[in-house]
Amino acid sequence: MALLFPAVGFVCSADAEEAFRTDGSDDEKLPWFEIQPGKFPPPGSAHYFAGELIEQDHVRRTGEIRVSRTDQQRRSHWDLPIGFRLLPFGSLKYHGAPAALCDIPIGTHLHGWYYVKDKDEEIPTIFYNRKSLESDFTKAYRLLDDFSYYDEQKKLFQVEAIDLEAMKLTLRGVQAESGEAEESTFDVELTPATRVFQGKQFATLQDVKPGQKILYNLTWATLYGIGRCTDLWLDEESRELARQRQLEQHRLHIKYRGAPGWIDEVDNQKRIVTVTLFDNVDPHLLEDFKVNVAAQTVVAEPTLQSYDQVNDRKPGPIVAVREVEKAPGSSGIQIQVQPQLLLEGFRPGRIVRIFPSGWPLVTIPQEETLWPERD
Structure with missing residues (x-):
């Protein structure tokens, strides 16, 4: 990597003095931060809430979340x-590793960080003109399943008791590194369909014993208590296997579609395009971006869809790789490529996907592309 240098163009979107509301602030009169096109948001500016994935369009990276119940809601806001x-x-994690929306099953309970909608965006009401307290937050920045959420916090759950007649599992939160345990316990619901993993194999509910430190995934969260358990990982070996399996799935997905980023600057005379890569890619993959390595650059849209990556690609070497100041959504890696021809889509603020040498550039399933146009 080259020296750290000040980022050019579209990097961070908020001045130090700009005031906006955050989850940690008490001033409800402040506005929530609004995403600016082509700019990364400042740290701590997203709004958190959890819910269950009930619908998804993985190609366009859209979906619906049934918001979990909280003490702030009235009964009319539930569900x-x-x-x-x-x-x-925006990024996703599943089983402790980066993911695409197609990796996450419907019904998965997700922890999310969001930004407010565009001012002219209309929010539909349902069920006698009701809408969620969170309905203004339609721009998803991060979505994590329970496994990933607690894995990032280095938190596990100690089994205090299991009742296979009542199908209840009693748990206590524990810090994985210090072993410090929380005072209170809570129950999650088990079902005959709950998947149990131990070591390199499937296990059963009969293998769940008091004292084990586990991670779980939930569905039906807050509908009937904490939630219904879909998956249990009983030991670190099973958890690491889940992480590695998902990590390899993510790497395969990205290599066949290119690493996404947006254009900061274009030097038309020298045909140099400066791109900041997003952080929704495994950092190990970004190590393939090196100076003098050949690359293929493909125009994409905000959904990260490309048109026809095989025929639209423009070859050219990577002429610089630099570290820039990290911001939410930014990998902190900025590259410069020199394609043989500058396309209309190679403009500041536009999205591209880049394939360094060694990544397969083949035709992907047609439903993922923007060409030919479909109704």
């Missing part, structure tokens, strides 16, 4: 859905 679309730099 109402909101639509979301992932930001171009």
Whole structure:
């Protein structure tokens, strides 16, 4: 990597003095931060809430979340859905590793960070003109399943008791590194369909014993208690296997579609396009971006869809790889490529996907592309 240098163009979107509301602030009169085109948001500016994935269009990176119940809601707000679309730099994690929306099953309970909708965006009401308290937050920045959410916090859950007649599992939160345990316990519901993993194999509910430190995934969260358990990982070996399996799935997905980023600057005379890569890609893959390595650059849209990546690609070497200041959504890696021809889509603020040498550039399933046009 070259020296750290000040980022050019579209990097961070908020001045130090700009005031906006956050989850940690008490001033409800402040506005929530609004995403600016082609700019990364400042740290801590997203709004958190959890819910269950009830609908998805993985090609366009959109879906619906049934928002979990909270003490802030009235009964009329319970269980109402909101639509979301992932930001171009929006990321997902599943089983502790980066993921695509198609990797996450319907019914998965997700922890999410969102930004407010566009001012002219209309939010539909349902069920006698009701809408969720979170209905204004339609731009998804990060979505994590329970496994990933607690894995990032280095938190596990110690089994205190299991009742196979009542199908209840009693758990206590524990810090994985210090072993510090929380005072309170809680129950999650088990079902005959709950998947149990131990070591390199499937296990059964009979293998769940007090004292084990586990991770779980939930569905039907907050409908009837904490939620219904879909998956249990009883030991670190099974959890690491889940992480590695999902990580390899993610790497395969990205290599066949290109690493996404947006254009910061274009030097028309020298045909140099400066791109900041997003952080929704495994950092190990970004190590393939090196100076003098051949690359193929493909125009994409905010959904990260390309048109016809095989025929639209423009070859040219990577002429610089630099570290820039990291921001939410930014990998902190900025590259410069020199394609043989500058396309209309090679403009500041536009999205591209880049394939360094060694990545397969083949025709992907047609339903994922923007060409030919479909109704």
